[in-house]
Amino acid sequence: MKLEIQNISKRYSSNIYGISDFSITIEKGILGLLGPNGAGKSTLLKMIATVNKPTKGIICLNKNNIVKDPNYMRKQLGFLPQDFGIYPNLNAYEFLTYIAAMKGVGGHNLKPRITHLLKGLNLIDAAKKPIGTYSGGMKQRVGIAQVLLNNPTIVIFDEPTVGLDPEERVRFRNLISDLANDCIVILSSHIVSDIDTIADRVAIMKNGTLITHGNQENIIQKVRNKVFETTIKKEQLSIFKTEQLVVSTSRKKNQLIVRYIADNPIDNSFEKEANLEDAYLYLTKMN
Ligand SMILES: Nc1ncnc2c1ncn2[C@@H]1O[C@H](COP(=O)(O)OP(=O)(O)OP(=O)(O)O)[C@@H](O)[C@H]1O
Ligand SMILES: [Mg+2]
Structure with missing residues (x-):
């Protein structure tokens, strides 16, 4: 076929x-x-x-x-x-x-x-x-x-x-x-x-x-080593979104855990294993 x-x-x-x-x-x-x-x-x-x-x-x-x-x-x-x-x-x-x-x-x-x-x-x-x-x-x-x-x-x-x-x-x-x-x-x-x-x-x-x-x-592979998580205050989210490509957010008490894609992470970030969702978002937003 x-x-x-x-x-x-x-x-x-x-x-x-x-x-x-x-x-x-x-x-x-x-x-x-x-x-x-x-x-x-x-x-x-x-x-x-x-x-x-x-x-x-x-x-x-x-x-x-x-x-x-x-x-x-x-x-x-x-x-x-x-x-x-x-x-x-x-x-x-x-x-x-x-x-x-x-x-x-x-x-x-x-x-x-x-x-x-x-x-x-x-x-x-x-x-x-x-x-x-x-x-x-x-x-x-x-x-x-x-x-x-x-x-x-x-x-x-x-x-x-x-x-x-x-x-x-x-x-x-x-x-x-x-x-x-x-x-x-x-x-x-x-x-x-x-x-x-x-x-x-x-x-x-x-x-x-x-x-x-x-x-x-x-x-x-296209987003490998580019996916990170960090914790921010809720009110920082709108500014954060203008600076970084945000994949998802989840609540943690009064704060937010933000998953984002970047070539260089900001301070206090942890690298995460990339998945297809990350790649899809990255490729459709960057192209
Ligand atoms: N019959 C039509 N006449 C004019 N434009 C059309 C017609 N069908 C689709 N389009 C345009 O062609 C483009 C692609 O549309 P299409 O429906 O193929 O997208 P899609 O990926 O299936 O979107 P969705 O996820 O909303 O189903 C759009 O800009 C749409 O407005
Ligand atoms: Mg369709």
Whole structure:
């Protein structure tokens, strides 16, 4: 499996680009796509999913140009868009049966497959109730089930964990890890903790461009020996923030423990082990 994205741009209007001159090669495994709001994640994923066409550039899956031959992609794709619409009057079972028909999935395996997915996503008890009565997290899980119906070999989730509670996030992660052996899986998020435990590789984007791409170790390397903690008074925080790149703060009695990134630490700081969150913040703020 190889997905090659070569110099693609998406122009929405004369001066608005969703993506500009973007290239990346993605192989099997789980890729976490991180970027702040407006970075271009959805624009990129929709072009890979052949929902949109790039203004420039080509996208090849296993050497087939899917801009010209979108069906090559669609046959093996599972896609959860960020704004996933749903049919409120159907129940989960009916909805999945309907999507299966649209994807051309059928046969005697369909019923057990739907039941398996509903179980895996903890929807079996609600499966006979109309989707319109579901919570946001339940609807999101129906969306995830829909992605996996046709045993896709390339799976794209645009912000899949939005609306899921912590327990559901764990279930989702397990489901994805099971799936990932021979597939390309791309997960987007703007929250590092959604992807750092499952992504083999991470791509970070901002303003429609790729800032960095690689395994987590290599990305974390970029802030190694630059992460520190110190204790300050609460009222010093706003000034501290103007001088240092603050990752997080936590309260300690009347004071604050501040985690920050710097080339040279201020007095009374302790070096901390860098993590992906630190690297993400550093790379998106400094670029
Ligand atoms: N249909 C559209 N028409 C015009 N501009 C658009 C359209 N879709 C996206 N954009 C612009 O393209 C840029 C990238 O948007 P995109 O939705 O791809 O970002 P994103 O990384 O998915 O953000 P989010 O985290 O908020 O989902 C933004 O500046 C956005 O305003
Ligand atoms: Mg988006």
